[in-house]
Amino acid sequence: MGPDAMKDAASAQALLDHQDLDRVVDACTALGKMKATQAADDVAAKLKSPDADVVFAACMSLSEMDCQAQAVGALLKHSNARIRAAAVNSLKCMSGCETFSSDVVSLLKDQDSYVRLGAADFACRLGGKASNLVGSIGKFLEDPEPGVVAAAAAALGGIGEAAASQSPALEQALRNEAEDADTLPLTVAGIAPKLQALLRKPACAAATALANLGSAGAASAPRLVECLNSKDWEVRVAALHALSRMPAACARYEYHVVDLLRDEVPPVAAAACLAVGEVAAATTGNSSTARAVAELLEHPHPTVRARAVQSLGKMGDEAHAHIETFVSLFGDRAWNVQAEAIRAVAKCGELGQMFAPDVCRMTYQGIRPEVQVAACEALARMGTRGSSFREEVQQLEEDPEQVVRDAARRALKLFDRADSALTDKVPALTEEPLEPDE
The missing domain is CATH 1.25.10 (Leucine-rich Repeat Variant)
Structure with a gap:
C-alpha cells in the first residue's frame, strides 16, 4: 500500500521494540514502504541492534524515507560486511x-x-x-x-x-x-x-x-x-559490446568482428551481429557482411536470430532483400525474434509498408505483450497505411496488459497526425529510444 497506509504507521512503529526480532524487521520494512518519516528516529535507534537482520532492515527503511543519512553513513566502517553493504546500498539512494x-x-x-x-x-x-x-x-x-x-x-x-x-x-x-x-x-x-x-x-x-x-x-x-x-x-x-558503442572507430576492424559471427558460443555470435549492425548504421551497409549476418537468421539459438534480424534492420537497402524472411519470422517460436522482425519490417520504408496487414495481425497474435507493443509501434511508423488499421488498434485499448493499452493509445494519437501530415520521424511508443538511423 505504501504511503497510503500511513494512517496505520503507529501500529507498525509500536512493534519496533517487540521481543520477536523477525517482527521488528517487518516493522522496519513496513515503515520504510509507508515513508513514515515521523518514525525515523525510532528506526534509526535500531541501527545499534546486535542483530544484523534488524540493522539491515533499518538501513533500507531509512533509505526509503530519505532520513538519518549520517546515522547510516556511520555504518560504512562496521565490522560486519553485511552491514557495510547495507549502509552503502542505502546511502546511494539518499539525498546528499x-x-x-x-x-x-x-x-x-x-x-x-x-x-x-x-x-x-x-x-x-x-x-x-x-x-x-x-x-x-x-x-x-x-x-x-x-x-x-x-x-x-x-x-x-x-x-x-x-x-x-x-x-x-x-x-x-x-x-x-x-x-x-x-x-x-x-x-x-x-x-x-x-x-x-x-x-x-x-x-x-x-x-x-x-x-x-x-x-x-x-x-x-x-x-x-x-x-x-x-x-x-x-x-x-x-x-x-564495447566496440558496438564506438562504431566509427570499429568500422576499420569490421572484418575481425565478422569472423565472430561464426563463433560457436551463441552470446558471442549475437554480440557480433549487434556490432556489425551498429557499424552499418554509422557508415553504409556492406553486402558481404549482410550476407554473413543473414546466414544466422536460421540459427538454432533465438537470441542470435533476434540479433541477426536487428542487425540487418540497421543496414538500410541491404535489409530489403530479406524482408520476406523477416515476415516469415513473425511466426518464430521466440517472442524476441518476432519483435525484432516486426521492427525490421517497419524500417524498410515503403517496401515494409506493403506488409502492414501482417504487422497488424501481430497486434493480437503476438505471443507476448512486447510483440504487441512492437506491432503497434511499427504501424505508427507506417504512416497512412498503418493508420488504416485504426479499428484493430482501438480494440487493444481494452487489453489486460497496461503496456499494450498504452502503446495502442499512443499509436492512435500518431495515426491522427499521419492522417493530416505524414512524418518520417515517429516517436517510439516504448521507453526504448529510437535507433540513430530513424
Missing part, C-alpha cells in the same frame, strides 16, 4: 550521499564482494559528480585482487567521460582475465544469482568502462579488437 563519497571509495578494496559492488554502484549513481575521485579509484586498477580491479573499472565506467584520464590504466586491465570467485559458492548453492561478467572479471569491466569514455575510449579500439581473440567467451562478448 556525495558527502560520503570518499569513505565509499575506500570500500572498493573491501574484502567482501558485495561491499565492493555496492561501492561501485554508488560511484556509478554519482556519475560526473564523482570526477574528483577518479584518481583515487584509478589506483585500484593495479590491485592484485581481480574483484577489486573489476569494481574499480565498473566505478570509472559509471563516472563516464570525466574518467578519461584512466583510459591507459583501463587498457592494461583489459589484459587481466582473472575472475573474482568469491560469490561463486552462493551461486552454486542457489542462494544468489550469478553476477554479470563485468562485476566478476576485470577485462570485461575495463571493456565496458572504455565504451563509456567517449572519444578517449574510442581511441582504445585496437586494444579491444585484441580481446576478440580471448579464449574466454565472456571477454569476447564484452569487447564486442
Whole structure:
C-alpha cells in the first residue's frame, strides 16, 4: 500500500521494540514502504541492534524515507560486511550521499564482494559528480585482487567521460582475465544469482568502462579488437559490446568482428551481429557482411536470430532483400525474434509498408505483450497505411496488459497526425529510444 497506509504507521512503529526480532524487521520494512518519516528516529535507534537482520532492515527503511543519512553513513566502517553493504546500498539512494563519497571509495578494496559492488554502484549513481575521485579509484586498477580491479573499472565506467584520464590504466586491465570467485559458492548453492561478467572479471569491466569514455575510449579500439581473440567467451562478448558503442572507430576492424559471427558460443555470435549492425548504421551497409549476418537468421539459438534480424534492420537497402524472411519470422517460436522482425519490417520504408496487414495481425497474435507493443509501434511508423488499421488498434485499448493499452493509445494519437501530415520521424511508443538511423 505504501504511503497510503500511513494512517496505520503507529501500529507498525509500536512493534519496533517487540521481543520477536523477525517482527521488528517487518516493522522496519513496513515503515520504510509507508515513508513514515515521523518514525525515523525510532528506526534509526535500531541501527545499534546486535542483530544484523534488524540493522539491515533499518538501513533500507531509512533509505526509503530519505532520513538519518549520517546515522547510516556511520555504518560504512562496521565490522560486519553485511552491514557495510547495507549502509552503502542505502546511502546511494539518499539525498546528499556525495558527502560520503570518499569513505565509499575506500570500500572498493573491501574484502567482501558485495561491499565492493555496492561501492561501485554508488560511484556509478554519482556519475560526473564523482570526477574528483577518479584518481583515487584509478589506483585500484593495479590491485592484485581481480574483484577489486573489476569494481574499480565498473566505478570509472559509471563516472563516464570525466574518467578519461584512466583510459591507459583501463587498457592494461583489459589484459587481466582473472575472475573474482568469491560469490561463486552462493551461486552454486542457489542462494544468489550469478553476477554479470563485468562485476566478476576485470577485462570485461575495463571493456565496458572504455565504451563509456567517449572519444578517449574510442581511441582504445585496437586494444579491444585484441580481446576478440580471448579464449574466454565472456571477454569476447564484452569487447564486442564495447566496440558496438564506438562504431566509427570499429568500422576499420569490421572484418575481425565478422569472423565472430561464426563463433560457436551463441552470446558471442549475437554480440557480433549487434556490432556489425551498429557499424552499418554509422557508415553504409556492406553486402558481404549482410550476407554473413543473414546466414544466422536460421540459427538454432533465438537470441542470435533476434540479433541477426536487428542487425540487418540497421543496414538500410541491404535489409530489403530479406524482408520476406523477416515476415516469415513473425511466426518464430521466440517472442524476441518476432519483435525484432516486426521492427525490421517497419524500417524498410515503403517496401515494409506493403506488409502492414501482417504487422497488424501481430497486434493480437503476438505471443507476448512486447510483440504487441512492437506491432503497434511499427504501424505508427507506417504512416497512412498503418493508420488504416485504426479499428484493430482501438480494440487493444481494452487489453489486460497496461503496456499494450498504452502503446495502442499512443499509436492512435500518431495515426491522427499521419492522417493530416505524414512524418518520417515517429516517436517510439516504448521507453526504448529510437535507433540513430530513424
